[in-house]
Amino acid sequence: MLNNKSIAFLGAGNMAEAMISGIVTAKKVSPKQVIVSNNSNKTRLHEIKAKYNVRTLSKEELDFHEIDVLVLAMKPKDIDLVIDFIQNKVQPHTVILSVLAGISTSHMEEGLPNGQQVIRVMPNTSSMMRESATAIAPGKHVEMGEILTAKELLECVGEVYVIEEEQMDIFTGIAGSGPAYFYYLMEHIEKAGIEGGLAPELARKIGSQTILGAAKMMLERTETPTELRENVTSPNGTTAAGLDALDKYGGGKAITQAVKGAEKRSKEISEQMQKVLV
């Protein structure tokens, strides 16, 4: 389905690069089918071209007739400027995939030609390793063929889940922002490892392998996380001591609040955009 489709990115930042890297590595589309553009940073476009061999153009040079999938990958605050820029150029056959946190499909549909197909997606930066957990929520004009195209494209960068748009805020809290929680966790594991006498690189490798192993257990075994945790925990052993400290310092609550905090911010961004419209 991706054969001969041309995929253009508006925005060439961290998220766009993670997706471009995963898409090119998956080899389902050739780098020449991928066009990357941004606001004005030519150095950044040179860097992306040198790394991934994709086509790069300034946004003014884009030929919208040749774009089948247009990925919006700028910051949420820039959406209205971008809608103004594309509304008279975007073609009816083009499906728009927006990765912007908190920006609803209805907000985008309002500013675009009637009937434009818009899909809100939420990948994460693990797209670079083709290990993203990505959500898709189609807007009201999207047809099944375009959902399948979006799914196939996003499967190049990991697992894809089709969800209801109202679930997008909590999905963002868990998966869009989620990698940062694990990096933060690792920063602290590494610090404790160093304090315990390990070289930083070794502490990082041990911590990362432990996170990877635990993730694989949860994905591939039938036991629940609670059962898996209990299997590690000997009475009065080392794990019990570690978990007691996690409880004492509010580890569980902190994790729940991290997810809820990101979810709340995603909702706030949507509300702010609604106010701009009114």
Ligand SMILES: NC(=O)C1=CN([C@@H]2O[C@H](COP(=O)(O)OP(=O)(O)OC[C@H]3O[C@@H](n4cnc5c(N)ncnc54)[C@H](O)[C@@H]3O)[C@@H](O)[C@H]2O)C=CC1
């Ligand atoms: N970084 C992440 O982990 C994730 C980010 N997202 C979403 O991805 C979007 C981009 O985030 P990052 O890549 O982290 O930001 P970034 O700041 O690294 O990149 C933003 C890009 O947008 C470009 N840009 C700005 N205004 C533009 C315009 N008017 N036209 C075309 N390009 C324009 C900039 O030149 C830059 O290349 C955000 O909306 C964010 O919500 C979604 C999931 C995860």
Ligand SMILES: O=C(O)[C@@H]1CCC=N1
């Ligand atoms: O921090 C953000 O707003 C973006 C969306 C999800 C991850 N990064």
